[in-house]
Every structure is written in C-alpha cells, then in structure tokens.
Amino acid sequence: MSGAVQTGYAPPTGPDAPVPSRRRWLLAATVAWALLLALLAWTSVRDDPPTVREQRTLSEAGPLVDRAVGELVAAAGSAVLELTPPQVERGCRLTPLAEGATLSRSVAVAAAESGERQLLDGLADRLPEDWRAGVRTTPDGLRLRADAGEFVAVTGRPAGERRFRLTVDTGCRPIGAGYRQADDAATAGAEVAELADALRVLGVPAETEPELVTARCPDGGVARTVRSDTDLGLKAQVAPLAPLATGGPVLETAEAYAYRTDRATVLLDTSADDPHLAATTVCS
Incomplete structure (x- = not known):
C-alpha cells in the first residue's frame, strides 16, 4: 500500500507531533488573560467600594446605613465629636435614562496628639468582624475602609488637624420612597x-x-x-x-x-x- 497522502486529507498526527506555533501562542495568551483577570479581581476585592448590583432603593438601604452609623459611634466611644446630618445627593446615573441618588451619613471623631493611627486601628478592631475593616497609609493620609454589607461602603479619612470623618455611603441607587431618618428622638437628652x-x-x-x-x-x-x-x-x-x-x-x-x-x-x-x-x- 502506498504511503502517499491522498489529496484532501490531513496528514495523521501522533502524540509526538510538534504543536504548531500558532497553538502555542494561543495557549500562552489564554494563560496570560486568566492571570490578568485574577489580578484584577483580587485588586477589586481589596480596594474598590461595594457596588449596587441589586439596585436596592434608598428607602431599603436607609435602615442599614442607620445601623452602621450606630456601630461606628459605639466603636469610637469617647472619640466621637458629633454625628453630622444625613446627605442625600440626587443626579447620579443608574443608566443613561435612569437617575438615582446617594445617601451618606458621617461621624466626626478626634484623635489624641500623635494618635491618629492608634485611633483608626482601634476602630477597625472594634467594628463587626464581617465588615473586614482595615487601615492603610495612602499618599493622602490614613484611610479606613470597611464593608457594612448589601453594597454599603464605610470609609474614614482626615477632616482637619487630628480630626477624621467616618462615612457610610450607599453608592448610587434608585430613590424609591426616599430616605427618612429613624425617629429616635422621642425624649430629649x-x-x-x-x-x-x-x-x-x-x-x-x-x-x-x-x-x-x-x-x-x-x-x-x-x-x-x-x-x-x-x-x-x-x-x-x-x-x-x-x-x-x-x-x-x-x-x-x-x-x-x-x-x-x-x-x-x-x-x-x-x-x-x-x-x-x-x-x-x-x-x-
């Protein structure tokens, strides 16, 4: 039987046949892409604030924000200077056609002389464990970051000499029924x-x-x-x-x-x- 290859048929390949260079290039590109995606995912988990994938409204997120502020006040203790008024900012875009709003609430705290890092580290340690709170040094100073759950971000940043502002932020959300602060003021203190x-x-x-x-x-x-x-x-x-x-x-x-x-x-x-x-x- 002749060993000639018939026209229209690919030559047989065995286990020892060399991998074409194009296939090696595609394999290398696929591996590099997978590594890049893994790096981006790790960076996002570490650095990015929560996003609002479930599109819960401000009225639905409000109670969680209020509870998170209470946790911050309890963790800061005597370092608290004041609770600042809630801020609802409209105008952010959920989609090109849908407008949303952002709810944020803050707590102002004061550090002892040269005690800024100690203040924030202590706060991070006392916050709920599932918030995964942490403190790091950035070019703009110390930062506290935490995740209060349901895509609500918690941040802490300098707000003047020896002062920090701890902020709970919902990100852009549908407005829904809007935000109303819980009525905890029945009796004046x-x-x-x-x-x-x-x-x-x-x-x-x-x-x-x-x-x-x-x-x-x-x-x-x-x-x-x-x-x-x-x-x-x-x-x-x-x-x-x-x-x-x-x-x-x-x-x-x-x-x-x-x-x-x-x-x-x-x-x-x-x-x-x-x-x-x-x-x-x-x-x-």
Whole structure:
C-alpha cells in the first residue's frame, strides 16, 4: 500500500507531533488573560467600594446605613465629636435614562496628639468582624475602609488637624420612597441643655428647635447630636467655653475646639465651609 497522502486529507498526527506555533501562542495568551483577570479581581476585592448590583432603593438601604452609623459611634466611644446630618445627593446615573441618588451619613471623631493611627486601628478592631475593616497609609493620609454589607461602603479619612470623618455611603441607587431618618428622638437628652449652656456663655440666644441627628446604638441606646448653625461671628471664642469643660479640652486646633462635660461632648467648629456649634451624647 502506498504511503502517499491522498489529496484532501490531513496528514495523521501522533502524540509526538510538534504543536504548531500558532497553538502555542494561543495557549500562552489564554494563560496570560486568566492571570490578568485574577489580578484584577483580587485588586477589586481589596480596594474598590461595594457596588449596587441589586439596585436596592434608598428607602431599603436607609435602615442599614442607620445601623452602621450606630456601630461606628459605639466603636469610637469617647472619640466621637458629633454625628453630622444625613446627605442625600440626587443626579447620579443608574443608566443613561435612569437617575438615582446617594445617601451618606458621617461621624466626626478626634484623635489624641500623635494618635491618629492608634485611633483608626482601634476602630477597625472594634467594628463587626464581617465588615473586614482595615487601615492603610495612602499618599493622602490614613484611610479606613470597611464593608457594612448589601453594597454599603464605610470609609474614614482626615477632616482637619487630628480630626477624621467616618462615612457610610450607599453608592448610587434608585430613590424609591426616599430616605427618612429613624425617629429616635422621642425624649430629649442632655445634649440639648449642653448646647444651650454653650450658646448662653457665648452670648447667643438658645434655639428653640436645634437640628437633631440620631443613631441607634448596638446596645439599644441612642446617640444624639444637636447643632446650631447660627452665625457666631466674633463670638466664636474659646475662652468663654473653657469653664464649662470637665478637665482639659478634647481638641484644640486652629479650626475646632471641643470639650467634655459630665453629660456630653461640645464642639465649636469655626471652619469656613461649615461653622457651627454642636453637643453630642454617645452610646453607653
């Protein structure tokens, strides 16, 4: 029988036949692509904030955000300066045709002198384990990152000398019924009287209904901040407030002065973007 190969038939290949160079190139490209995808996935898990794949609305995400703020207040303890008002920002795009909104809530905290890293590390250790909280150093300073679940991100970043802002953020979501802060203010706390005392010594009339921000603590208690945005002008001085403090100041910088009493923490913030006076009671 002739060994000639018939026209139209591929020559037989055995186990020892060499792999064509094109096949080797495709194999190498496939391996490289798989490694790249694995690297990108690992980087995303480590660095990226949660995304909103399930498209839960602000009204559905609001209770989780409120609980997360309570966890932050409890973890920060006496370092808490104030709870800042919730922010709902509309205008982000879910799709080219659908508009959404972002809900964020923040807690301001103060570090001891040269104690910024210790503050954030302690916070990360005390937050729920499944948040996977961690602290790292970036070119812009220390950062705390955590995942509160259901695509809600928690971050901590510098907000002035020895101050940090801990923020809970939903990312862009459908608005739904919107966000309403839980009504935990049925009974006024000591923070109202402390704010009134601070305004009195500064020579400013007390507000009848100061702005109130609350958070339910993990133990069932309620943390509260009352704040006055009254323009204090030249009356925003430290000297009249000092006698109200129990012990020395908690914070004393060019833009902020904070002190504690037996019942609350009082903050005088004179920064240009948000001057105000606030009094806060925290979780027990």
